[in-house]
Amino acid sequence: xxxxxxxxxxxxxxxxxxxxxxxxxxxxxxxxxxxxxxxxxxxxxxxxxxxxxxxxxxxxxxxxxxxxxxxxxxxxxxxxxxxxxxxxxxxxxxxxxxxxxxxxxxxxxxxxxxxxxxxxxxxxxxxxxxxxxxxxxxxxxxxxxxxxxxxxxxxxxxxxxxxxxxxxxxxxxxxxxxxxxxxxxxxxxxxxxxxxxxxxxxxxxxxxxxxxxxxxxxxxxxxxxxxxxxxxxxxxxxxxxxxxxxxxxxxxxxxxxxxxxxxxxxxxxxxxxxxxxxxxxxxxxxxxxxxxxxxxxxxxxxxxxxxxxxxxxxxxxxxxxxxxxxxxxxxxxxxxxxxxxxxxxxxxxxxxxxxxxxxxxxxxxxxxxxxxxxxxxxxxxxxxxxxxxxxxxxxxxxxxxxxxxxxxxxxxxxxxxxxxxxxxxxxxxxxxxxxxxxxxxxxxxxxxxxxxxxxxxxxxxxxxxxxxxxxxxxxxxxxxxxxxxxxxxxxxxxxxxxxxxxxxxxxxxxxxxxxxxxxxxxxxxxxxxxxxxxxxxxxxxxxxxxxxxxxxxxxxxxxxxxxxxxxxxxxxxxxxxxxxxxxxxxxxxxxxxxxxxxxxxxxxxxxxxxxxxxxxxxxxxxxxxxxxxxxxxxxxxxxxxxxxxxxxxxxxxxxxxxxxxxxxxxxxxxxxxxxxxxxxxxxxxxxxxxxxxxxxxx
Ligand SMILES: Nc1ncnc2c1ncn2[C@@H]1O[C@H](COP(=O)(O)OP(=O)(O)OP(=O)(O)O)[C@@H](O)[C@H]1O
Numbered sequence: 290x291x292x293x294x295x296x297x298x299x300x301x302x303x304x305x306x307x308x309x310x311x312x313x314x315x316x317x318x319x320x321x322x323x324x325x326x327x328x329x330x331x332x333x334x335x336x337x338x339x340x341x342x343x344x345x346x347x348x349x350x351x352x353x354x355x356x357x358x359x360x361x362x363x364x365x366x367x368x369x370x371x372x373x374x375x376x377x378x379x380x381x382x383x384x385x386x387x388x389x390x391x392x393x394x395x396x397x398x399x400x401x402x403x404x405x406x407x408x409x410x411x412x413x414x415x416x417x418x419x420x421x422x423x424x425x426x427x428x429x430x431x432x433x434x435x436x437x438x439x440x441x442x443x444x445x446x447x448x449x450x451x452x453x454x455x456x457x458x459x460x461x462x463x464x465x466x467x468x469x470x471x472x473x474x475x476x477x478x479x480x481x482x483x484x485x486x487x488x489x490x491x492x493x494x495x496x497x498x499x500x501x502x503x504x505x506x507x508x509x510x511x512x513x514x515x516x517x518x519x520x521x522x523x524x525x526x527x528x529x530x531x532x533x534x535x536x537x538x539x540x541x542x543x544x545x546x547x548x549x550x551x552x553x554x555x556x557x558x559x560x561x562x563x564x565x566x567x568x569x570x571x572x573x574x575x576x577x578x579x580x581x582x583x584x585x586x587x588x589x590x591x592x593x594x595x596x597x598x599x600x601x602x603x604x605x606x607x608x609x610x611x612x613x614x615x616x617x618x619x620x621x622x623x624x625x626x627x628x629x630x631x632x633x634x635x636x637x638x639x640x641x642x643x644x645x646x647x648x649x650x651x652x653x654x655x656x657x658x659x660x661x662x663x664x665x666x667x668x669x670x671x672x673x674x675x676x677x678x679x680x681x682x683x684x685x686x687x688x689x690x691x692x693x694x695x696x697x698x699x700x701x702x703x704x705x706x707x708x709x710x711x712x713x714x715x716x717x718x719x720x721x722x723x724x725x726x727x728x729x730x731x732x733x734x735x736x737x738x739x740x741x742x743x744x745x746x747x748x749x750x751x752x753x754x755x756x757x758x759x760x761x762x763x764x765x766x767x768x769x770x771x772x773x774x775x776x777x778x779x780x781x782x783x784x785x786x787x788x789x790x791x792x793x794x795x796x797x798x799x800x801x802x803x804x805x806x807x808x809x810x811x812x813x814x815x816x817x818x819x820x821x822x823x824x825x826x827x828x829x830x831x832x833x834x835x836x837x838x839x840x841x842x843x844x845x846x847x848x849x850x851x852x853x854x855x856x857x858x859x860x861x862x863x864x865x866x867x868x869x870x871x872x873x874x875x876x877x878x879x880x881x882x883x884x885x886x887x888x889x890x891x892x893x894x895x896x897x898x899x900x901x902x903x904x905x906x907x908x909x910x911x912x913x914x915x916x917x918x919x920x921x922x923x924x925x926x927x928x929x930x931x932x933x934x935x936x937x938x939x940x941x942x943x944x945x946x947x948x949x950x951x952x953x954x955x956x957x958x959x960x961x962x963x964x965x966x967x968x969x970x971x972x973x974x975x976x977x978x979x980x981x982x983x984x985x986x987x
Contacts, residue, residue, distance in 0.1 A: 329404055337517050338364035345369065345511065346376045349452075353476065354489040354505045359513030361494040361686025366456055366642055367401050369490070370429045373452060374412075380485070382451035383427060387434040387468065389460040390591075391417035392598045393642035398422070398431040400644070405429075418782055418879070434464035438471065439782065442730045447475045452488040457641045459496040459679050461714035461743075463724055469504065470740040471731065494686060495679035497711055504742045518689035520651075524702045532654040533557060533566055535699045539652050540570065540632060543697075549582035551649035552631040554639060554687055558658040558673050560813050563588045563634045570632065582629050589635035590813075597868050601633050604646055637676075640683045644690045651688040653681060655700040655708075660719045672955070677712040681705065716745045721753035722785050726762060729771040730779035736769070759911060759979050760789045781883055783811065790908030791880070791889075799894035800884060802844055802901050808877035809843045810951050810963060815873060816846075817864045818937070826864040833863075834939050838948070838965035840905055841898050842939050847873070906971040909949040913972050914961060915985060916946050923948070923961070926972070926985060935960040947972070947985060 333339065338359065349355060349369075359365050370384050388394040398415035405413055414423035416432040423430055434455075441447060453472050458465060469491075476487040491501055491508075498510045529535040536555050543553060557563050570586045587601045631647060633639065637657050659674045676684070681698065688694030698705065716724070725736055733739055736750050757763045762775030762785060771779070778788035787807045794803035809815060818826045833849065835841035846863075850870055853859040860867040884891055894900045906913070914923035914932050925932050932953065934941050938961075940948065947969050950961035969985035 333364075333368065333404060336364035336368060337362075338368050338513060341513060342368070342372045345513075346372050346378060348509070348511055349373060349488065349490060350376070350378050352488070352509060353486060354508040355491070355511055356496075356498055356501050356505065356508050357490060357492045357511045357513060358496060358498055359492075359494060360517070361683060362517040362644075362690050363494075363513055364517075365492050365494075365513070366397055367404065369492070370454060371401060371405065374428055378488075379428065379451045381428075382485070383449050384429050384452045384454065385437055385447075385450045386429065386431045386454040386456055387437050387465070388431060388642055389434055389457050389462045389465060390638050390642070391433050392589075392591075392638055393457075394431040394433055395420075395599065396602050396643055398429075401429060401431070434462060434468050435782070438464050438468055438727060441468075441471050441475070442727065442779065445471070445475060445731055446479055446482075446484065447472070447487060448479075448484065450487065451485060452490065454490045454492060456492045458491045458501065459493040459683075459711060460641060461712055461716070463715040463719055463721075466714055466716045466742055467724055467728065469742050473505065473740060495682045495711070500742070518691070518693045520685050520689040520693070521695045522685060523695065523697050524705065525699050526701070528701055528704060529699050532656055532699055533562060536652050536654050537566060537569060537573070539697050539699065541573065543650050543652075544581060544584065544630060545579075547650070549630045550647070552633070552645070552647040553650045553652060554645060554648045555632060555634045555652040556637065556640070556654050556657075556684055557634055558654070558656055559636060560588075560590045563590055563636065566634050570634075585629055585631045587631065587633050589633050589639055591636065591638050593868055593872075598638075601635075602643075602645055637680065639687065640680060643687070645687070646691065648687055648690065649692070649694045651684055651694070651696040653684045653696060653698045655681065655698060655704070659712075660715065675708055677709045678705070679711045681708065714743050716741065717743060720756075721745055721749050722756045725750065725753040726757055726771075726775065726779050726785050729757075729763065729769065730776065734768045734770060756911065757785060759976055760785055760908075762789070777887065780887060781880065783807065783880070786908050786911070787811070790904055791884070793904045793907045795884075795889045797894065797900050797904050798890075798892040799897070799900050799904060800889060800891045801893035803904055804877055804880055804884070804891070805844055805847045805873075806840050806901070806905070808873045808880060809847060810840075811876050812869050812872045813866075815843070815866050815869045816937075817866050819864075822864075829863045835898070836939075836943060836966070837898055837902060838940055838945075839938055839963045840965045841901065843963075844898075844901070902965055902967055903971050905965045906949055906967040907975040909951070909965075910972045910975040910979065912951070912953075912961075913947065913949050913967065913985065915969070916944055920944060926980070930959065932961050933958045934964060935962045938962065938964050940964050940966065 338345070357365065357369070366386070370386050373379055373384055388397070394415045394417050398413055399409055402409040402411070402413040407413055410422040410424055411426045413429045414427040416423055416430060416436050418433065418436065437453070447453065455465060455468060455472065472487070472489055476489055479485065479487050489505065491505065502508050502510050525535070536557065540553055540555060557566055567586050567588050570584060574581070574584050589598060589601045633645060639645065655676055656673050657676050657680065659672060661672050685696040688696050728736055728739060736754070737747060754763060754765070754769055757775065758765060760778070762772060762778050763769050764772055774792060777792055778785055781788040781791060787810065790803055791800065791807060794800045816830070833842050833845040835845060846865060850860070850865065855867065855870065857867055860870065881891060911927050913926045915926060917924055923932050923934070924930070935954065945966040947967050948961065948964045949967050951963035954960050954962055972985045973980045
């Protein structure tokens, strides 16, 4: 059932010169003594890209920069780096392949290592925020775009790479957009200095090729024709009012009529929504009287620790054991059922690049959670928005990876026509303070004139520079310069306010505690409050609660978690999300390592929570709010907007006079999340100039 195995490579070149060199191409069967299975080699040869490999190698050999567009699943991500390596286009240097998401970088490198018959981390490896699985033998390195950007801070010419492949370019994440400019600059500087040339390859299945080609100095566009397997697309007959409900209904419709062993990938928007859908699906499966095949339901979102994410990619067990439990003890095996279906409920982290074995059906809700920044109010909000056509196509593409599939779009065809073609680049809708800090650390001070593919608004650049100036990270002289404080902040892969809080903690000898708090704030909530057991959860939490706010409570939870060595039962009894807790521990370890490398003494202030709160006030003074005179709501000190305490906060009923918060979330109201009680004097001490007009507390 292959739809179109014929593939040609069409070129559109501004200057169509003759191919420079011919070379021999041999597909490797054995490597490092490891046998590569014939089946795997056959799978490689069956890919639509395979007949075009000679032409691809030829073109990339002779071009400095190329844009490559080809259908989802045609083999771009897994094959092109291997073709280039096998023909030594990389001239023995490393080929970097960037991915917007860590899960893609990890799973693709695993597959490619397998195809090369090498151990992961040897010839093929990956590098993501908390893990570097590469070695001096690594020649193909899959990495997140953020990691390559961080590397560029230390090595702006990217000397260890001879080819940089910017994959999934259509995603236009903030890091990819900055990388475009940084990689272009490295290429031209290397040329000017006579250093080995840097080849750039920009790839996607869905992108505005003219826009990309124009930005990369009229780079030729290589069109790869042919898709691997057809995907039939179904639209909703009428607009749907509740996409979660419709997704679950569609799932059970598929489940009833389709044979088991064909898995389903469902796209929803965020952790809470996904966990609640997973629970509903499990409840329905348990309570139904119908004789249905078992469903294995797996959530997939960024906040899950790596190992939990990777579990989703494992082949589905097709034999299910029904186990009868009494008082948590196994008493009998109830039944053995053959044939079961896996359903993965995911955010857009499963949207591009990844291949999940067994997926035949995709259910696309048509929505995604996206960051939206308002430079005037300084608010960075997460909102559920419609996907773009490019995103919808990517989602559809996940169904036709191993054989023909189907995609159920929970919107009408007319609605689809109204979707924007491509996603608005993140750089045009996000708070830029982290990016500006990184660009300055890269030695790029003229941010406004930086070679962005699509410029962010001048207001958001100014807002970011102001924010960094308030944090003492930059000085404004003839140009904007990084201060020594700013340079240290840039060493941490953290949002600038959190980085600054760590520096302050070092001065106040409480890095132990602040490292914990910052790590817990960098992951999704470790606190679980299920609707059905709300009272029980709140009662269990009482022992950690602090009248000083959520940060101190988080610290109490972490200390207790460590005291029981992360015990699973303890987490369940106390309604603590063990997975998020483990991720926070991983983050903490990494931040701790950076502190040690920078010679920061990691000291503890014991139980002195006043010092801890003072550090938080010094780092987060721009996120401060005061209680209004009538005692009902708060006013944000920076924007003078009315803000409220989120009901999940321990301070919801306390209403202290002054608080700082970690983030604002807009739903029915503008809510402050993760709050800490502060003294107004600390705020003016932290930033006298910032509070010059009005001293807090007067
Ligand atoms: N982990 C895997 N397990 C099984 N098959 C895989 C795996 N990864 C890739 N494949 C196979 O290789 C094919 C090509 O995958 P690849 O990621 O290279 O395509 P692509 O053109 O980059 O697609 P996209 O644009 O969606 O990223 C897939 O359709 C699938 O058949």
